[in-house]
Amino acid sequence: MKISADGSLWRRWRSALGVAAFNLVLIGATLLGAEAYVRYHSSQVSQESSDDQLPMCEKDDVRIWRYKPNVAIRYKHPEFEIAIRTNDDRLRSNRTQNADAPLIIFVGDSFARPIFLFTFR
DSSP states (O other), rough: OOEEEHHHHHHHHHHHHHHHHHHHHHHHHHHHHHHHHHHHHHHHHHOOOOGOOOOTTEETTTTTTEESSSEEEEESSSSOOOEOOOOOTOSSOOOOOOOTSSSSESSSSSSSSEEEEEOOO
């Protein structure tokens, strides 16, 4: 590039740096405003549900919380409604295992191999 005697190259660089600085200031102000907005509105929203408020759960020292046994409730929230039912084993399914049936465990990922374990009771 040739530098002209009147300094037009310097003026172009100075103009480009000015535009870049203006854009950076504008982006920073936008991010700062968004952060302030989110912090203000998150403090205004009440936390309606947490682990200790869910009626189908109880505290557990190892897993923090777990389902209560034999629960059948409908959990209602302004945005949704869900039915929760647990069995004796604290699982959200029907008890289908027979006491005399073998326990089948799958080990592996896409190449699962069954291991048959017989429970002795």
